[in-house]
Amino acid sequence: MRASSPDLRSVVAGIAVLALGAVLLLDQTGVIELSFGILAPVACAATGAILLVNGLSRRE
Amino acid sequence: MTVEDSGHDEREREDSGHHEREQEPRPDHERQPQPRRFLRSRENRVIGGVCGGLGRYFTVDPIIFRIGAIALVLAGGAGLLLYLAALLLVPSDEGETAGQPALEGRNRGLVIAGVVVLLLVAWPFLVGGGLVVAGILVPLAILVATGVLVWWLVSGEGPAGEGKDVARRAALGIGVLILCGLIALGGAWAAAAGGGTVVAVLVIGAGIAIVAGAFLRPVRWLILPAVTLAISAGAVSAAGIDLDGGVGERDYRPASVSDLRDSYRLGMGQLTVDLRQVDLPAGDTPLTLDLGVGEARLIVPEDVCVATDAQIGIGEVRLFDRDNDGVDVDFLDQPDAAPETSRLLVDADVGVGALHVAHDFDELDYHGARFDNDPDDTLDVNNSACSKARARE
Numbered sequence: 001m002r003a004s005s006p007d008l009r010s011v012v013a014g015i016a017v018l019a020l021g022a023v024l025l026l027d028q029t030g031v032i033e034l035s036f037g038i039l040a041p042v043a044c045a046a047t048g049a050i051l052l053v054n055g056l057s058r059r060e
Numbered sequence: 061m062t063v064e065d066s067g068h069d070e071r072e073r074e075d076s077g078h079h080e081r082e083q084e085p086r087p088d089h090e091r092q093p094q095p096r097r098f099l100r101s102r103e104n105r106v107i108g109g110v111c112g113g114l115g116r117y118f119t120v121d122p123i124i125f126r127i128g129a130i131a132l133v134l135a136g137g138a139g140l141l142l143y144l145a146a147l148l149l150v151p152s153d154e155g156e157t158a159g160q161p162a163l164e165g166r167n168r169g170l171v172i173a174g175v176v177v178l179l180l181v182a183w184p185f186l187v188g189g190g191l192v193v194a195g196i197l198v199p200l201a202i203l204v205a206t207g208v209l210v211w212w213l214v215s216g217e218g219p220a221g222e223g224k225d226v227a228r229r230a231a232l233g234i235g236v237l238i239l240c241g242l243i244a245l246g247g248a249w250a251a252a253a254g255g256g257t258v259v260a261v262l263v264i265g266a267g268i269a270i271v272a273g274a275f276l277r278p279v280r281w282l283i284l285p286a287v288t289l290a291i292s293a294g295a296v297s298a299a300g301i302d303l304d305g306g307v308g309e310r311d312y313r314p315a316s317v318s319d320l321r322d323s324y325r326l327g328m329g330q331l332t333v334d335l336r337q338v339d340l341p342a343g344d345t346p347l348t349l350d351l352g353v354g355e356a357r358l359i360v361p362e363d364v365c366v367a368t369d370a371q372i373g374i375g376e377v378r379l380f381d382r383d384n385d386g387v388d389v390d391f392l393d394q395p396d397a398a399p400e401t402s403r404l405l406v407d408a409d410v411g412v413g414a415l416h417v418a419h420d421f422d423e424l425d426y427h428g429a430r431f432d433n434d435p436d437d438t439l440d441v442n443n444s445a446c447s448k449a450r451a452r453e
Contacts, residue, residue, distance in 0.1 A: 006274040013283040014271030020290035021263030027297050028257045036373070036387045039298045043291050050283060051213065 012053040016046035099153040100146070108226070110146040113153070140201045147208075147226050207233030214284060236284070243285050244292035251293035252303045252327070252352060252411075259293040298388075299373025301352040301411030303327030314338050323348035326356075334359040336420070340402035349408040349415065356410055357424065358417045365397035365446035370408040370415050377408075379417045380443050391415075395446035402445075 023042055027034035101112030104122060111129060115122030132139025208226060211217060211233030250259050266286035273279035305325035313334045314320045324333050324347075331351050336359055344367075349356050360366055369392050370377050376385030384391050397403040408415045418424050 007278040007280075008274075010270050010274035010278045010280060010283075013280070014267050014269075014274060016267075017270055017283065017286045017290065018264060018267030020287065020294065021260050021265075021267050024256065024260035024263060024290060024294055024297065027294075028260055034294060034297045036295075036298045039291075039294045043294065046290075047287060050287070054213075 009050075009054055009057050013050045016049050020046050098150060100150050102152055102154045108143070108147045109152060110143055110150065113150065140205065144201050144204060203234060204230045207231065207237060209233065210236050240284060240288045243288045247289040247292040248296045248301075249303075251296040252301045254302070254304060256293060256297055259289060263290040263293070296411075299411040300371065300409055301373065302350070303352050305350065305352065317341065317345075320345075320347075322346060323350060325350040326352070326354065328353040330355050330357070332357045332359070335364070335404070336361050340364055340404065342400050342402055344403050344405050346405045346407065349406065349410075351409070351413060351415075352411045354410075354413045356408060356413070356415045357421075358406065358408075358415070359420060360404060360417065362419050363402065363445050365395060365401055365403040366393075366406060366417055366443055367395060367397075367403055367446075368393045368406045368408065368417065370406070370410070372413075372415065373411045375410060375413045375415075377415045379415075380419075380423075393443075395443060397446050 020042065023032070023034065023038070026032045032038070096117055098117045099113050100109035101116055101122075102109055104112030104115065106112075106126065111122045111125035114125045129139045129143055132142065207230035211229040214233070214236055215229075217229055247259055250256070263286055266282055266289075270279055270282055270286070273282075305327040307328045308326075309330045309332075310324070310326050311332045311334075312321075312324055315337050317338055317340065320335070320338055324331060331349065331354065333347075333349065333356075338361075340361070347358075349358065358366075366379065368377070368379055370389070372385075372389035372391070374387050375389065376383055377389060377391040379391070379393060382393070406417070416424050
């Protein structure tokens, strides 16, 4: 019996959300000092990845 | 029988014969050509297929209409209103066949009346006026368009179909926007009140749940709230907003050096520190200002040199005759002073807002007039107590 493949959209979105959460936690623990110069590209990359995989999945 | 009745009977007889003839197939040259209908194009569309449908109707390249629509959007917002009107009123060609009438099931008169009303509303924008109307309708149109876009992104249902479907999707999209706004407010408030770690753990937990759901049962509805929460809390952290110092107006006027604190702090509001009654000693005196959201005002005597190291998340720094604004503003101004001169070492941190340093309150208001080339430019708004030229990084 072949196992069903995971939902790609959820995998990518979950990793993106995890990355955002990790950045927030690193800021709170003082490892990094969060600024808009860091947050803006991270947020754009995360939302961009989610939208991209979402769009590509719908085309299939 | 009147002449009119006689004519009516003749027409009925002709119609009757016409129906009988319709039982037989007619040759092609006798068929009536179908009237061209303006339908939104499902195949050739960027947003809702309005320009694609116009291009098909007028048999020209749709890019011409797209350029025109963008130009009208930029020129007062009329293009946005007209596009939304077409989106709501013009049916899509989805499911249409060549033989169906264009407005089947619709009241053509109502549609025409709606278009006329919308054109009347859009007219002030077309002629360059209508600022009052623009203040209401353009934000409303942007809200509806944003709602459609949000629902498109969330559900994959684009602006296709009938007007009522588009309206329903716009409403659902606006609902999602409101929900996200509430989540963003909650996340921002929690992060600003010192709960940033809790928010970070919540976001990480949501991320784990989404990944795990990919293998078990997808929980895609969790993606948008989690991203919203993370970005709002991140923005608060990036701006350095901290509401621990309280909310409101704080006005400090120390009368002597002994009354002067090392630091003044406020979460949200207006923080004023007036040092004009303080006789600062020669040499350096440190002072820390910490403001989450609002305006920090520092009034210093004219014989005091001010050295400033300020970080502003979003906002501006105005130090006498100099200013700087933007995002992630690092303002460093460390002039030297003679040994017998008092120098105030200001370390300021403002999340969102402004830091204003001046010799008196009039100077704060006067600053705006100075850039207007006020002929009565008599106030000394320089950091004149400092002996050397200031270095700025």
